[in-house]
Amino acid sequence: MRTKILIVTNKLLADAGADELDVMEQADLVGSACMELGYEVAKIEMGLDIQTAINQIRKEKPGILFNLVESLDNKGEFAFIAPSVFSSLGIPYSGSTVIPMFLTSNKVLAKRELVRLGLPTPKWVGVNETDMLDQHKSYILKPTWEEGSLDLDESNVFQGHDERMKEIARSKSNHHYFIEEYIEGREFNISILADLNGPEVLPLAEMEFLDFPAGKPKILGFRSKWDAQSFEYSHTTRTFQSGERDRLLHLRLIELCEACWKGFELKGYARVDFRVNEEGIPAIIDINANPCLSRSGGFAAALNQAGYSFTEAVKRILDDAVNRWQ
Numbered sequence: 001m002r003t004k005i006l007i008v009t010n011k012l013l014a015d016a017g018a019d020e021l022d023v024m025e026q027a028d029l030v031g032s033a034c035m036e037l038g039y040e041v042a043k044i045e046m047g048l049d050i051q052t053a054i055n056q057i058r059k060e061k062p063g064i065l066f067n068l069v070e071s072l073d074n075k076g077e078f079a080f081i082a083p084s085v086f087s088s089l090g091i092p093y094s095g096s097t098v099i100p101m102f103l104t105s106n107k108v109l110a111k112r113e114l115v116r117l118g119l120p121t122p123k124w125v126g127v128n129e130t131d132m133l134d135q136h137k138s139y140i141l142k143p144t145w146e147e148g149s150l151d152l153d154e155s156n157v158f159q160g161h162d163e164r165m166k167e168i169a170r171s172k173s174n175h176h177y178f179i180e181e182y183i184e185g186r187e188f189n190i191s192i193l194a195d196l197n198g199p200e201v202l203p204l205a206e207m208e209f210l211d212f213p214a215g216k217p218k219i220l221g222f223r224s225k226w227d228a229q230s231f232e233y234s235h236t237t238r239t240f241q242s243g244e245r246d247r248l249l250h251l252r253l254i255e256l257c258e259a260c261w262k263g264f265e266l267k268g269y270a271r272v273d274f275r276v277n278e279e280g281i282p283a284i285i286d287i288n289a290n291p292c293l294s295r296s297g298g299f300a301a302a303l304n305q306a307g308y309s310f311t312e313a314v315k316r317i318l319d320d321a322v323n324r325w326q
Contacts, residue, residue: 004040005318006062007031008082010069011047026068026293033314034066046082048073057089064321065093070290076145079105079290092325094317095268096289103264104289107144108178110264117263119256120283122181122275127169130179135161138182140219141169145176153221154232157182183275183283187220189238190257191291191302192270193313194320199261201254202302203240210235220273238298240305249280260287267324268317271299 007030009023031041042060046053046069057065069082080102086093096104103109114121125132133139141156158165169179191202209218212235224232242250257272264287271291274282291299293310303313 002038002040003063004042004060005031005034005064005066006057006060007034007041007043007066008053008057008069008086009043009045010071010074011045013074020071020074022292022294023068023070025295029293029295029310030066030068030314033311034318036311037315037318039064046072046085048078050081050085054085054089057085057091062091064318065091066318067093067095067290068293076105076143092321094321096264096266096270100264100266101289104266104287105145107142107286110287113264114260114284117259119259119263120281122183122283122285124178124180126174127172127177127179128174130166130169133160133166133179135159138184139179140182140217141165141172142178142180143176144178152219153223154217154219156221157217157219180285182217183277183285184218185278186276187218188253188274188276188282189220189298190253190272190274191299192257192261192266192272193303193308194268194316196319196323199258199266201257202299203305204242204250204253205238205240205298205302205305206242208237208239210237238301240302249276249282253282256282256284260284264289268320269299269313 007027009027012020027043031043034041044053044056044060065086067082067086070079072078072081080098083093083096083098083101087098103113111121111124137160139158139160142152169177187207189205189207192199193202207220212218220236221232223230224236227233253274260266260272261270266289269291271288272284273286275285276282293299300310303310
């Protein structure tokens, strides 16, 4: 009898945008890979009615759950609920467990943990602490919980002396927004894949901001990811060709990725995002314990660069899920 893989996605809202609909493509890709590996495949959606999801899972009697739940009710702060449910049912599941998922979903908690671990991250303050901003520095107003650059674009970048932006920041919920020091420089989005011998850091992807006018913030915001008609979308590209001149930087980025994996106890697959200042010093700006697996996403691009098929990656993710339950 074949083992059943149950792919669990977040239930889409009626007005779901491109950033939400993306999860359906991921489910199809994972499902095809699982069938290629010889598994039986089923899919369900999880919403805020947790008992319904539990009943559906029990009915399906899966051997392994593949967690693609990015949010519930389109709120990233509920992402940790899915692994909580899976753990309570005692069924092996893909990706990170409850505590790492919660810590990395909340960017402020993640930053506090990075500081505790002695890992570099930009300084930050709460939105009610604008009096602590340095008027000579640049900052970025960031959502605490959301992934996919939701609520994040160049208008979020401001100078420490900008009273209008400080007033906007103070009007936000301190539980849902924070202010981070903005690092002018390069950005790397680096994928990590579980292996029997520990995490494998995949080829290092740098985001290039092509022909951005002087003064235009170079950030990977919502438009650059999801608005195909925007300047940001067409002028932001991914490259794996940063060259020999970056050898020492690459070694440091790999070291930091491995430290994040170990320190946060990540599982299956993950992504760590960095900004690198003009002196070549990297800082961690985000850890994603459940990164996008779509064809156009960074994880798929890194797999391709490493010479791995998507099916091979899914096998390693599933093997990791089973091994930690044995």
